[in-house]
Amino acid sequence: MRVAIARTMAEYSIDVYTNGLISGLKAVRPDWEIIELAPRSFDRTSSSWPLRVQKYYERFWRYPRRVKQQSADIFHIIEPCDAHLVYWLKQTGQPAIVTCHDLINFFYQDNLKGSVQLPLISKSAWLYAVKGMKYADRIIAVSSATAKDTTQILDIEPARISVIPNAVEAVFKPLPKVEVESFRDRQGIGTDTFCLLNVGVNHPRKNISTILQAVAILVQKGLPIQFWKAGADFTSAQKQFIQIHNLTKWIKYFGKPDKSTLIQLYNAANALIAPSLHEGFGITILEAMACGTPVITSNVSAMPEVVGNAGILVNPSNAMEVADAAIHLQKDPIYYQELVNRSLNRVKLFTWEKTAEQVAEVYEKLPIWRK
Numbered sequence: 001m002r003v004a005i006a007r008t009m010a011e012y013s014i015d016v017y018t019n020g021l022i023s024g025l026k027a028v029r030p031d032w033e034i035i036e037l038a039p040r041s042f043d044r045t046s047s048s049w050p051l052r053v054q055k056y057y058e059r060f061w062r063y064p065r066r067v068k069q070q071s072a073d074i075f076h077i078i079e080p081c082d083a084h085l086v087y088w089l090k091q092t093g094q095p096a097i098v099t100c101h102d103l104i105n106f107f108y109q110d111n112l113k114g115s116v117q118l119p120l121i122s123k124s125a126w127l128y129a130v131k132g133m134k135y136a137d138r139i140i141a142v143s144s145a146t147a148k149d150t151t152q153i154l155d156i157e158p159a160r161i162s163v164i165p166n167a168v169e170a171v172f173k174p175l176p177k178v179e180v181e182s183f184r185d186r187q188g189i190g191t192d193t194f195c196l197l198n199v200g201v202n203h204p205r206k207n208i209s210t211i212l213q214a215v216a217i218l219v220q221k222g223l224p225i226q227f228w229k230a231g232a233d234f235t236s237a238q239k240q241f242i243q244i245h246n247l248t249k250w251i252k253y254f255g256k257p258d259k260s261t262l263i264q265l266y267n268a269a270n271a272l273i274a275p276s277l278h279e280g281f282g283i284t285i286l287e288a289m290a291c292g293t294p295v296i297t298s299n300v301s302a303m304p305e306v307v308g309n310a311g312i313l314v315n316p317s318n319a320m321e322v323a324d325a326a327i328h329l330q331k332d333p334i335y336y337q338e339l340v341n342r343s344l345n346r347v348k349l350f351t352w353e354k355t356a357e358q359v360a361e362v363y364e365k366l367p368i369w370r371k
Contacts, residue, residue, distance in 0.1 A: 001029070003363065004072035007038040008079040009059070013283060014101070018078050020167055024356025032360075037070065039063035056125065064088040074363050083132030090135055095366055098133045099140045102280025103149045105130075108205055130154070137366055140359065142166050142281045143302035162362050165306075166281045167352040171259065172290035174344070175267040183268045187226075187252065194330045195226045197269035197293075199262065199284045202232035205277045207298075212238060213319035214273075216245045218326060225326070227273075230254040230265055266291035270336075271329055274303070275316035282306045286350055289343035294336060296325045310342035 005022060008014050025034055039062075042055040059082075067075065068088040077085050077098045089096045105126060133139055134154055139161045141147035147161045181191075189195060196215070202208050208229075215227045233253060234242065242248055257265060266272070272288035274297045285295050285306045295311035297303040304313055312325040329336050 001031075001074070001363075002033045002035065002072045004067070004070050004075045005034060005036050006067055006075060006077045006082060006085055007036060008082050009039050009041050009055075011079075014079050016169065016283070017099070017101070017166060020169065020352040021078075021356055021359060024167070024352035024354075025360060027353050028357045029360050035070070035072065037063075037067055060084065060125070068092065068094075074366065076359075076363075077136070080130045080133055081126060082129060083136065084129040086132040086135045095137045096135075097138045097140060097362065097366075098136045099142065100133065100146055100150050100280075101142050102146055102278075103130070103153055104205065104278055104280065106149070106153050107278055108203065136160075138162060138362055140164050140362060143305050145302035145305065146280045162358070164355055164358045164362070165350055166283055166286065167350045167355045168283070168286040168290045168347060169352075172263060172266065172287045174292040175264065179264070180267045183264045187268070189226060189268075190224075193224045193226055194271075194326065195228055195269045196271055196273045196296075196326060197228045197230065197265055197288070198273050199265070199287075200231045200274075202235060202238075205279075207275045207277050207316050208234065208238060209241070210275055210316060210319050210322060211273055212241050212245075212247070214322040214326065215247060215250060217319060217323040219245075219247060219250055221323075221327070223327060223330060225250060225330075227251045228254060228265060228269060230257050230262065232256075262287075263291065266293050269293055271296055271326065273322065273326070274298070275314060275322055276301065276303065277316055279303060285311070286347060290347045292340050292344050294329055294339040294343060296322065296329070308342075308346050310339060310346040312339075 005018065007018055022034055025032065040058050042051060064085050067085050075089055075094055075096045077083055077096060080098060080100045083098045086096045134156060139150060139156060141150055141161050141163050142165055144163050147163050150156050150161060151158050198211060200206060218225050227250060242251060254265065266288050272284065272293055272295045274284060276298055279302045282303050285297055288295050289310060295307050296314060297307055297311055298316040299313035300316060314321045314325050
C-alpha cells in the first residue's frame with residue numbers, strides 16, 4: 001500500500017504529530033510505502049509583501065499541483081489549514097483523509113491576523129482551506145471535543161469522523177532524581193519550593209492571566225512557590241500585573257527551551273498548570289504526565305479527555321480554585337504521589353504505535369481499499 005502524507009508548512013506541534021504518526025505507521029505496517037510531501041517553508045512572522053505573495057502561491061497553487069500529481073492509494077492531509085488539497089485530489093477521484101487538530105480560529109478569529117497586513121484575505125483563505133474537510137473521505141479528530149466542534153461548525157456528520165488521540169514521544173519520561181535535583185539547584189530552588197510550570201504560546205485562550213492571579217493568591221498565603229513559564233513570553237499587560245503585585249521574585253521565564261531542557265523542566269516542576277479555555281487536545285498535558293508530573297488543568301474542552309483521573313480539573317475562570325488545587329498538591333504528599341502513579345499509568349494509553357494502528361484501520365476501511 002502506498003500512503004502519501006501531506007505535511008503542512010513547518011510548525012513545531014504539527015511536525016511532532018506528523019513525525020510520530022509516520023514512525024508509528026512504519027512500525028505497525030512495515031510493508032506499506034509511506035511517502036512524504038511538504039510545501040516550501042516561509043517565515044510565518046514576516047510582514048514582507050513579496051514573501052506573503054510567494055507563500056500564498058506555494059500554499060494554494062504550487063503545492064496542491066504537486067500533491068495532485070502524486071500517485072498513492074491514500075492521501076493523508078495532516079492539518080485542516082491544508083484541507084484545500086482535498087479539492088484538488090477530488091478532481092482525479094483520489095481518496096483523502098484530513099486530521100483535524102482543532103478549529104480554534106472559529107472561536108478566536110484574531111488568530112488569523114498575526115503579522116498579516118490583510119486580515120480579510122487571511123481569514124478568507126483559511127476558511128476556504130478548512131472547508132475542504134467537508135469533501136474528505138474521512139476526518140480524524142484528535143479528541144471528542146474537536147470532533148464535536150467539527151460536526152457543529154462544518155456540519156460534517158459524526159459517522160465520517162474517527163476520534164484518534166495524539167500521542168507522546170518516548171523521550172518524555174522521568175529523569176534520575178540526581179539530575180532533577182541538579183537542575184533545581186542551578187535555578188536556586190530548594191526542595192521545599194513548589195514549582196508550577198506552564199508551557200506553550202501565550203494566547204488569551206491559554207489563560208495565563210488566571211495563572212498569574214492564582215500565583216498572587218499563593219504568594220499572599222505564604223506558600224513557598226515558583227512559577228516557571230516556558231514558550232512565549234508574558235504580554236505587556238501581564239508584565240504590568242507581575243510588577244503591580246510584586247511577583248517578580250516568584251516567577252521565572254525560560255524562553256523557548258530545546259527539547260532536552262523542556263524534559264528537565266517537566267521533571268523539575270512539581271506540577272504543570274494549564275487552565276486553558278479551549279484546546280483541541282493539550283499535548284503539554286501528556287508530556288508532563290509522561291515525566292511523572294501531576295497536572296492542574298481545565299474541566300472544559302478536550303482537557304478532561306486527556307488527563308482522565310490522573311490530574312486535577314478546575315474551573316479555568318476561577319483563580320482561587322486554581323490556587324486551591326496547587327495547595328492541595330503541596331500539602332498532601334500521599335495524594336500527590338497517587339497522581340504521579342496515575343499519570344505514568346494513563347500515559348501508556350497514548351503511544352504512537354497505538355495511534356498509528358487506529359489510523360491504519362481507518363485507511364483500511366475506506367472503500368478504495370476493498371476494490
